[in-house]
Amino acid sequence: xxxxxxxxxxxxxxxxxxxxxxxxxxxxxxxxxxxxxxxxxxxxxxxxxxxxxxxxxxxxxxxxxxxxxxxxxxxxxxxxxxxxxxxxxxxxxxxxxxxxxxxxxxxxxxxxxxxxxxxxxxxxxxxxxxxxxxxxxxxxxxxxxxxxxxxxxxxxxxxxxxxxxxxxxxxxxxxxxxxxxxxxxxxxxxxxxxxxxxxxxxxxxxxxxxxxxxxxxxxxxxxxxxxxxxxxxxxxxxxxxxxxxxxxxxxxxxxxxxxxxxxxxxxxxxxxxxxxxxxxxxxxxxxxxxxxxxxxxxxxxxxxxxxxxxxxxxxxxxxxxxxxxxxxxxxxxxxxxxxxxxxxxxxxxxxxxxxxxxxxxxxxxxxxxxxxxxxxxxxxxxxxxxxxxxxxxxxxxxxxxxxxxxxxxxxxxxxxxxxxxx
Amino acid sequence: xxxxxxxxxxxxxxxxxxxxxxxxxxxxxxxxxxxxxxxxxxxxxxxxxxxxxxxxxxxxxxxxxxxxxxxxxxxxxxxxxxxxxxxxxxxxxxxxxxxxxxxxxxxxxxxxxxxxxxxxxxxxxxxxxxxxxxxxxxxxxxxxxxxxxxxxxxxxxxxxxxxxxxxxxxxxxxxxxxxxxxxxxxxxxxxxxxxxxxxxxxxxxxxxxxxxxxxxxxxxxxxxxxxxxxxxxxxxxxxxxxxxxxxxxxxxxxxxxxxxxxxxxxxxxxxxxxxxxxxxxxxxxxxxxxxxxxxxxxxxxxxxxxxxxxxxxxxxxxxxxxxxxxxxxxxxxxxxxxxxxxxxxxxxxxxxxxxxxxxxxxxxxxxxxxxxxxxxxxxxxxxxxxxxxxxxx
Numbered sequence: 001x002x003x004x005x006x007x008x009x010x011x012x013x014x015x016x017x018x019x020x021x022x023x024x025x026x027x028x029x030x031x032x033x034x035x036x037x038x039x040x041x042x043x044x045x046x047x048x049x050x051x052x053x054x055x056x057x058x059x060x061x062x063x064x065x066x067x068x069x070x071x072x073x074x075x076x077x078x079x080x081x082x083x084x085x086x087x088x089x090x091x092x093x094x095x096x097x098x099x100x101x102x103x104x105x106x107x108x109x110x111x112x113x114x115x116x117x118x119x120x121x122x123x124x125x126x127x128x129x130x131x132x133x134x135x136x137x138x139x140x141x142x143x144x145x146x147x148x149x150x151x152x153x154x155x156x157x158x159x160x161x162x163x164x165x166x167x168x169x170x171x172x173x174x175x176x177x178x179x180x181x182x183x184x185x186x187x188x189x190x191x192x193x194x195x196x197x198x199x200x201x202x203x204x205x206x207x208x209x210x211x212x213x214x215x216x217x218x219x220x221x222x223x224x225x226x227x228x229x230x231x232x233x234x235x236x237x238x239x240x241x242x243x244x245x246x247x248x249x250x251x252x253x254x255x256x257x258x259x260x261x262x263x264x265x266x267x268x269x270x271x272x273x274x275x276x277x278x279x280x281x282x283x284x285x286x287x288x289x290x291x292x293x294x295x296x297x298x299x300x301x302x303x304x305x306x307x308x309x310x311x312x313x314x315x316x317x318x319x320x321x322x323x324x325x326x327x328x329x330x331x332x333x334x335x336x337x338x339x340x341x342x343x344x345x346x347x348x349x350x351x352x353x354x355x356x357x358x359x360x361x362x363x364x365x366x367x368x369x370x371x372x373x374x375x376x377x378x379x380x381x382x383x384x385x386x387x388x389x390x391x392x393x394x395x396x397x398x399x400x401x402x403x404x405x406x407x408x409x410x411x412x413x414x415x416x417x418x419x420x421x422x
Numbered sequence: 423x424x425x426x427x428x429x430x431x432x433x434x435x436x437x438x439x440x441x442x443x444x445x446x447x448x449x450x451x452x453x454x455x456x457x458x459x460x461x462x463x464x465x466x467x468x469x470x471x472x473x474x475x476x477x478x479x480x481x482x483x484x485x486x487x488x489x490x491x492x493x494x495x496x497x498x499x500x501x502x503x504x505x506x507x508x509x510x511x512x513x514x515x516x517x518x519x520x521x522x523x524x525x526x527x528x529x530x531x532x533x534x535x536x537x538x539x540x541x542x543x544x545x546x547x548x549x550x551x552x553x554x555x556x557x558x559x560x561x562x563x564x565x566x567x568x569x570x571x572x573x574x575x576x577x578x579x580x581x582x583x584x585x586x587x588x589x590x591x592x593x594x595x596x597x598x599x600x601x602x603x604x605x606x607x608x609x610x611x612x613x614x615x616x617x618x619x620x621x622x623x624x625x626x627x628x629x630x631x632x633x634x635x636x637x638x639x640x641x642x643x644x645x646x647x648x649x650x651x652x653x654x655x656x657x658x659x660x661x662x663x664x665x666x667x668x669x670x671x672x673x674x675x676x677x678x679x680x681x682x683x684x685x686x687x688x689x690x691x692x693x694x695x696x697x698x699x700x701x702x703x704x705x706x707x708x709x710x711x712x713x714x715x716x717x718x719x720x721x722x723x724x725x726x727x728x729x730x731x732x733x734x735x736x737x738x739x740x741x742x743x744x745x746x747x748x749x750x751x752x753x754x755x756x757x758x759x760x761x762x763x764x765x766x767x768x769x770x771x772x773x774x775x776x777x778x779x780x781x782x783x784x785x786x787x788x789x790x791x792x793x794x795x796x797x798x799x800x801x802x803x804x805x806x807x808x809x810x811x812x813x814x815x
Contacts, residue, residue: 019715022711025707026704029700030704033697033700102672104673106655106659109652109653109655109656110652110653110656111652111655111656111673173670174663205485206485206486208487304447305444305447305448305451305701305704306701306704308440308443308444308447309444309705309708312444312708313711313712315440316711316712316715316716316719317715373685373689
């Protein structure tokens with residue numbers, strides 16, 4: 001029976017090519033937009049190398065320190081992370097690293113702007129970078145404040161002209177660092193592993209950072225298992241109470257262990273620690289729900305117009321099919337059978353649009369990667385994005401097909417046979 | 423005529439309801455994009471109040487706490503300024519706390535004559551006015567004259583002057599912000615760049631010799647001579663590093679900062695416009711299809727009209743007229759939603775005039791869109807022969 005539906009669908013599609021074209025254009029354009037967004041979100045938040053252990057990684061990203069007249073909001077500080085997070089019990093590993101800052105290196109008088117992160121040795125164990133040559137910064141480098149660095153492929157190309165760089169020196173911020181390793185570029189939108197140059201934390205010129213509760217550091221916690229997340233979050237929360245205030249003028253310190261998505265959702269909704277009196281895990285989770293809800297609403301709003309458009313086209317094509325419907329009904333086809341047939345037909349149309357959409361998405365992602373709009377962008381499609389896309393196609397096909405099908409199936413056979421639609 | 427058209431539309435209400443919905447949502451999308459585009463254009467055309475041509479910025483990091491080492495840091499800053507003045511390629515050197523296109527802001531709010539007045543605050547040195555070529559419309563920039571004054575001087579922008587004093591002369595007035603005295607008024611000081619919203623702005627004076635207040639110009643700004651290339655950057659950094667041991671410096675060219683600022687601000691707008699453009703193209707094609715289909719369904723009706731003496735032209739006008747009425751309905755419903763934005767002031771950053779311009783443009787574009795879509799199908803309707811219509815079964 002499905003085979004018959006398919007045959008009819010193809011015939012109908014080929015009968016009025018202009019309409020088929022309009023429908024396909026609408027469907028594939030809608031899916032391209034939805035899938036580009038899906039692919040971008042997937043590339044930002046799903047585990048991609050070097051964040052292969054993302055499913056059991058938590059971050060301590062932000063911190064707030066406030067008193068009567070002062071308020072510091074920002075990234076977590078080294079003193080807090082070192083004293084209260086590094087010592088967390090029953091976790092596999094904890095790493096501390098600074099957020100990216102810009103430094104300038106010079107080659108033949110030309111400036112090369114680089115994003116610099118200061119890391120410890122554990123960072124390179126939690127994150128699995130692909131090394132093109134050499135190796136990572138080690139715990140010894142951190143302990144002895146060795147002037148070594150890891151650079152990415154792009155920096156090697158710009159500073160060393162693409163030739164082998166391990167053992168050679170790169171100069172910035174008044175210091176000469178020996179290159180220990182070269183890694184593949186990591187896209188800008190992967191906030192934790194992204195940088196051009198990595199050096200040991202202990203090489204920071206000004207040792208002041210060691211005293212700070214808020215500053216520009218992030219703590220990365222590798223749990224034994226994802227199931228430990230709640231326990232770790234709770235432990236971090238309970239430890240906040242023990243944090244020693246730097247002076248009597250401060251009375252409140254806030255922070256939390258979050259996943260990357262939770263942290264991004266919190267920042268995107270604009271609910272910084274500063275504006276909300278209720279902090280802690282509960283509020284962070286509710287922002288995640290809001291972010292997901294917001295995305296869902298935005299998606300629905302976006303597909304509203306294409307759906308109405310497609311429904312409109314399908315309904316107005318009813319006249320073409322009226323004699324067919326009349327014959328089918330006269331010979332005893334039930335309304336349900338007809339609805340089924342028309343929905344299947346619409347799904348076939350959306351599937352063709354979906355294939356075009358996949359091709360379009362691949363082209364747009366390729367253009368985005370080449371545009372240089374996002375540093376080292378490497379947006380790609382994978383099975384997961386494909387599955388999401390497939391679900392979107394299915395939903396879109398059903399939504400836009402059901403109403404017209406119902407209208408068609410409800411036609412009175414006599415009227416249908418005469419070709420009267422009203 | 424209108425009454426007649428309304429009757430025809432009502433008779434085909436189910437089909438027309440769908441078309442109407444489509445028109446309403448397209449209008450809303452178009453309005454959203456047009457308001458944003460208008461806002462960007464209006465902001466872009468407002469004067470910046472300064473010029474960043476050939477201006478470079480050196481951000482200074484002394485790697486020590488400035489609060490605990492006030493004198494050392496201030497002294498270092500003074501030496502840096504001196505060293506820069508000696509370089510051949512430099513026309514002017516000044517200091518500023520928040521350089522143009524820098525993302526950070528500092529806002530101060532006061533109660534003034536029962537009103538709450540906010541102003542963005544920044545500090546600059548005597549020479550910064552010359553480096554940035556500020557557009558003074560009254561009074562003067564900071565200078566040595568202010569050393570003698572008992573009150574700290576301030577330069578404000580025209581917007582803040584109007585906000586505080588209306589049409590009265592602001593020069594010499596005592597500001598509610600820390601009792602500073604107004605010495606000059608600039609046309610504007612839109613630090614955040616061409617696409618930023620106009621705001622109240624207050625500039626205060628800093629000096630590297632002022633150890634008492636202990637405020638620092640964290641950024642040194644300088645204007646290089648024409649023809650200076652980017653290679654000069656490295657020499658600049660080396661000179662500065664030789665002046666101050668242990669300090670680090672970062673040089674940026676403000677013209678490049680402007681480029682990247684424009685890129686980040688325009689990308690979302692352009693993406694939105696492209697998506698909206700495709701959405702409308704899709705709607706347009708869909709409308710042509712639906713109207714075309716409708717015409718073939720109405721062969722009998724049109725044929726009958728032709729048979730009793732209606733000209734092809736009249737039929738053409740009737741179909742277009744129906745589309746016009748339908749669009750008007752759609753726009754009316756859409757306007758009902760749209761009017762909430764300025765009425766409830768849902769987005770306070772967008773002034774009413776921007777809404778009106780955006781509204782006007784989208785109304786014209788919507789009529790253009792639906793009329794264009796209606797044109798081909800209604801032209802087809804002229805081809806219908808009465809005989810053909812009367813045979814129709």
